Amino acid sequence: xxxxRDRAMLDFEAGWWRQRGSKxxxxxxxxxxxxxxxxxxxxxxxxxxxxxxxxxxxVGRLRRIRGGGPERRHEAESGDLAG
Numbered sequence: 001x002x003x004x005r006d007r008a009m010l011d012f013e014a015g016w017w018r019q020r021g022s023k024x025x026x027x028x029x030x031x032x033x034x035x036x037x038x039x040x041x042x043x044x045x046x047x048x049x050x051x052x053x054x055x056x057x058x059v060g061r062l063r064r065i066r067g068g069g070p071e072r073r074h075e076a077e078s079g080d081l082a083g
Contacts, residue, residue, distance in 0.1 A: 001050055002048070002050045002054055005031065006041075006045055006048075006050075006051065008030070009031070009038070009041065009042055010055040010058050010059070011055075012026070013055075013058050042062070045059070046059055
């Protein structure tokens, strides 16, 4: 079962680039987490079947990024990744 924070993180990942400012600042403001801790929690979520059921497109996109190596991660962080 997903927590409210888990769902909020998946919702955030679905559209963080629409916000002004850096993703790191948005993570700190919205979740009161360091980026490192946020990504640790997010990575755990990607293997959770409840997360897949809640946000299949988001989880699928993030799994592709996670499996794609450093170039894909950089594209995703800079907002250049379509998908």
